Amino acid sequence: MSKLPPDGLPRYRLLTGKDDASFCHRVSEALALGYQLYGSPAATFNGEHVVVAQAMLWPDTLR
Template sequence: MKLYRLLTEVDDAVFCHKVTAALNKGWELYGSPTYAWDAKEGVMRCGQAVVKEVPGKEYTPDMKLGQQ
């Protein structure tokens, strides 16, 4: 089964650490990062899609993807 997550965060070191943690748990980058201005908060936000192949599992909507 292939899992998909979109990691998002303010454009700072926290975002980089979030992506690095996912990579070290076996997730792989999927596509290019994205950036958008959050007018409500007055900050830039980053996003990066990641995917991971997980053998022997079946997807359910209550699955905690970050714990896979």
């Protein structure tokens, strides 16, 4: 695996959004690129819908 993420993406990413299929697809796409989940997901309610966040880390970052 490359030491750097593809397409100039950062080593650390925090994906956020409404808790729906679109958010799950974004996390799945990051995993397919080679990112790893970092920590537990977070969730909150904004009065309208659940908003979630998931940190993603490029695997070579901690080496």
